Amino acid sequence: MHPVFLETFGCQMNxxxxxxxxxxxxxxxxxxxxxxxxxxxxLFNTCSVREQAEQKAYSRIGIVGKRKAAGETIxxxxxxxxxxxxGVDLLRRHPQVDLMCGPAELDRxxxxxxxxxxxxxxxxxxxxxxxxxxxxxxxxxxxxxxLAAAEDNLETLDLSRAFDDQSIGGARRSAQVRITRGCNKxxxxxxxxxxxxxxxxxxxxxxxxxxxxxxxAGALEVTLLGQTVNHYRYEHGLAVTVDGRQAAQVGPGLxxxxxxPPASSRVTTFAQLLRRIHDEVPQILRLRFVTSYPRDFxxxxxxxxxxxxxxxxxxHIPAQSGSDRILKLMNRGYSRGEYVDxxxxxxxxxxxxxxxxxxxxxxxxxxxxxxxxxxxxxxELPFKNxxxxxxxxxxxxxxxxxxxxxxxxxxxxxxNNTLLAIQSxxxxxxxxxxxxxxxxxxxxxxxxxxxxxxxxxxxxxxENAGTHASVMELPQLSAAGSVGVKALHASRAHTVDxxxxxxxxxxxxxxxLICSAFAATExxxxxxxxxxxxxxxxxxxxxxLRLNAIPPDF
Ligand code: SF4
Numbered sequence: 001m002h003p004v005f006l007e008t009f010g011c012q013m014n015x016x017x018x019x020x021x022x023x024x025x026x027x028x029x030x031x032x033x034x035x036x037x038x039x040x041x042x043l044f045n046t047c048s049v050r051e052q053a054e055q056k057a058y059s060r061i062g063i064v065g066k067r068k069a070a071g072e073t074i075x076x077x078x079x080x081x082x083x084x085x086x087g088v089d090l091l092r093r094h095p096q097v098d099l100m101c102g103p104a105e106l107d108r109x110x111x112x113x114x115x116x117x118x119x120x121x122x123x124x125x126x127x128x129x130x131x132x133x134x135x136x137x138x139x140x141x142x143x144x145x146x147l148a149a150a151e152d153n154l155e156t157l158d159l160s161r162a163f164d165d166q167s168i169g170g171a172r173r174s175a176q177v178r179i180t181r182g183c184n185k186x187x188x189x190x191x192x193x194x195x196x197x198x199x200x201x202x203x204x205x206x207x208x209x210x211x212x213x214x215x216x217a218g219a220l221e222v223t224l225l226g227q228t229v230n231h232y233r234y235e236h237g238l239a240v241t242v243d244g245r246q247a248a249q250v251g252p253g254l255x256x257x258x259x260x261p262p263a264s265s266r267v268t269t270f271a272q273l274l275r276r277i278h279d280e281v282p283q284i285l286r287l288r289f290v291t292s293y294p295r296d297f298x299x300x301x302x303x304x305x306x307x308x309x310x311x312x313x314x315x316h317i318p319a320q321s322g323s324d325r326i327l328k329l330m331n332r333g334y335s336r337g338e339y340v341d342x343x344x345x346x347x348x349x350x351x352x353x354x355x356x357x358x359x360x361x362x363x364x365x366x367x368x369x370x371x372x373x374x375x376x377x378x379x380e381l382p383f384k385n386x387x388x389x390x391x392x393x394x395x396x397x398x399x400x401x402x403x404x405x406x407x408x409x410x411x412x413x414x415x416n417n418t419l420l421a422i423q424s425x426x427x428x429x430x431x432x433x434x435x436x437x438x439x440x441x442x443x444x445x446x447x448x449x450x451x452x453x454x455x456x457x458x459x460x461x462x463e464n465a466g467t468h469a470s471v472m473e474l475p476q477l478s479a480a481g482s483v484g485v486k487a488l489h490a491s492r493a494h495t496v497d498x499x500x501x502x503x504x505x506x507x508x509x510x511x512x513l514i515c516s517a518f519a520a521t522e523x524x525x526x527x528x529x530x531x532x533x534x535x536x537x538x539x540x541x542x543x544x545l546r547l548n549a550i551p552p553d554f
Contacts, residue, residue: 001029002075002117005039009057010047012225012290013103013196014080016176018045021079021109023162028110036064041075041113046082048191051392057082058094065096075116077101079109081195085396104181104197107157154181155248159206163217172444173530174286175219177210178202179273180226184251185293187320188331188398189360189391192227199227199251201234204268204276206246211281220532221286221442222277228293230301231257232273236266254333257296271300278308285532286442286510288312294319295334297342302349313350314512317342318358319386322377323370326363329403336377343381354384354430354511361419362391362412364403371415378422384430384513385543386423390416424542431513431540441515441535441547443507443528450501505529505550517547524552 004025008018021043022032036042042064047053057078064076077099078090084102091097098116101109158178161167168175182196211222226232231251239249261267268276278287287310294317305311321327324335346353359374378386390412393400502518505528509515517535519525528550539546 001031002040003033003038004030004041004043005033005036006043006045007036007060008045009053010045010049010081012176012223013178013181013227014045014047016178016225017080017103017106019166019176020157020161021045021106022166023164024107024110024157024160025113027160027162030113039074041077041117043077043079046078046080048081048085048195048394048396050389051394054082061094061097065094068096073120075099075113075120077109077113077116079103079106081191084195085191103195104154107154154200155202155206158202158210161210163213168214168217168219169444171526171530173218174221174223174442174444175214176223176225177207177214178225179207179229179232179270179289180251181248183227184253185228185333186331186398188329188402189363189394191394191396194396196227199231200248201232201251202248203246204234204273207273208276208280211277211284215281215283219284220530221288222284224274224277224287224289226289227291229289230270230292230297232268232270233257233261234268234273235261236268254295257298269298269300271298271304274301274304274311275308278304278310282310285310286312288314288512290316292317294332294339294342297346299345299349302346305350305353312510312512313353314356314510315346315353316356316512319377320358320360321363321366321370322374323366324373326366326370326374329365329399330360330363331398336373340377340381347382352511354509354513355381356383356385356387356512358387358389359419360389360391361415362407362409364391364399364406366391366407366415371418375419375422378419378426381426382430383423383426384511385427386419388416388419388423427542428540431542431545434509434513434537434545435540436537438534438536439509439515440532441507441509441517442532443505443517443530445506446519446522446525446529447504447506447516448522449503509545513545514543515545515547518549520550520552524550524554527554 006018006022008014026032030041033039044057044060046057061076061078064074068074068076075098076096078094078097079101080103082090083100084104087100090100098120099112101112179202181200181202182198183190183192184199186193207224214222233252233256234249235252236246239247241247261269274287274289277284287308289312292315297317305313319336319339320330320332322336324337327335343355346355359378361371361374390409391405391407393405503520503522503525504516505519505525506514506516507528515535515537517528519528533550535547537545538548
C-alpha cells in the first residue's frame, strides 16, 4: 500500500487528530514513513492560529510543489485549520495541492486520498480540469443543531481509535482524549470557532470507555482535551442516535453556566466527568486537562482536583491580558479582577496547584498603561509559566476586520521581551519554592549529554559515570511505592551544575513543573521513561527543577 508522510503543526488537538488519521489510514493498509522523500502521499495537518505555524506549512507545501514540478508523482494533502479556513483559495494559490480536508471532515480523508490517487493515475490518459482533479472537503458551515451533532461522523472517528503504541505515546505511556471539539466563545483574535466549528460535547460514557481502553493498552497518563474543558456539559437524552445510543451534542451557551443545572435535567458536568474517570479507571495515575477558560470555573472542579489524588494539580488557564479594556476588545468575557479572584480561589482550595497560561502582547490599541497592567498581573500571580505571543492579525478572525494592527512591531517585540523577563523572575520564584520537597515525577524523555569540544573524552566519561564531585553523589534506591512508582532519595547532594554533560531523564510533576534527573548512562535514563518515581528536588532554575540523580541499578 502507498507510503504516507504526515507532519503536524500547532496544538495538542491537531496532534490528536493526526493520531486518529494515522490509525484510520493504517487500518486501511497505508504505511507511514518518517521521510517525506519516501512518501507517495504527503499530508500536512495545519494550524492557522499562529502565523509562524502557517508559514512553516506554506514552506513545506512549496517544497513538495517543486518535487512535483520536477516530475515526482505525489498526492499532497492539506488537512486541519488552514484547509477549513482558506478553502478553494488555497488551491488556487497552491495548485500542487491535491486534496484538502478540514478538521470537521477528517472521517472523509481516506476517501479523499483514494480519489486523489485514482485521479492522478488517470491523468496520464486524459487532461482533467482543476476542479475535477481536486478532492475537497472543508468550509462546511458551523454545525448548529443537536441533530447535526447527532449525525456527527467525527464521533465515529474518535470511537474507532486504535489502541496501540501510537495511541499511548509509545514508551512514554501518555495519551490524549478529546472531550469537546470546537468553540463557542468567539474571542476576537481567534480563528478556532471558524475552523473547528461549534462546540460539540462527547457523551461521557464514550470518554470513560476510551480512557479505560487506553489504560488497558498501558497508558499511565491521560490528558483530556478541549478548547474550554470546564465548559463541558452533557445533557443526557438530548442527542441520541436512531437506535437510541448517546451521541455527541452541541454545547450550551454561556448562560447555562450561571446557575446549577435544573433538577429535571440529567447532566454530566466537567467535575462529574473528571471524578468518573478518576474513580472508574484507577489505572490512570495522572489525569490532566487542558485548556481551561477563566469564566465559570466552579469550585466543584477545584474540589475534584483537591480530593482525587490522580487528578493533576495543574491549570492551564490563559489570562491573555491584564487590562480590562483589552480583555473587552478581545471579547474574553471576564475582567482582570475576576481572573485574579479565580486564581486565588484555586490556590486556596487546591494545595500545590500550579498555574500557567497564555498572554498576547501588542493587541490593537494596547497602550503602555494596558501593557503595564499585564506586567503587574504576571508579577502578582504565581504563574509557573506563560506562553507569550506577539499579536498578529489572523485571516478569518473578527479582529482583523474590526481593529487596525496599530502597535508597531518594534513595540510588540519590546513588550514581548519585557514580559518574558518578568515571567522569568516569577517562574524562578515559583520553582525555587519547591526546593527540598519530594514529589512524584512522570518521566517522558531523555536528554543526551552535550559534550563541548574542549572536554576530553575521559573527563566526560567521568562525569557521565555520575562521579563528578561538583555535581552530586549518586543516591541509593529505596523501597518501591505503588503501581509503577518507585521511591528514590538523594543520599547527599553538592552543588548542581547545568547537567549538560550528563544524560538526563526529563519529566513533570503533577503540577506540570518540568524536572530533570541526572543518570549515569543512557540506558539508565531510558529506563525511567514512562515511569513515575518519587524524587527529591535539589535545586531550581526559572523553568526547571533539578532532582536527585538516578542510581545505575534502578
Ligand atoms: S476560548 Fe477564545 S481563544 Fe480559546 S479557542 Fe475559543 S475563541 Fe479561541
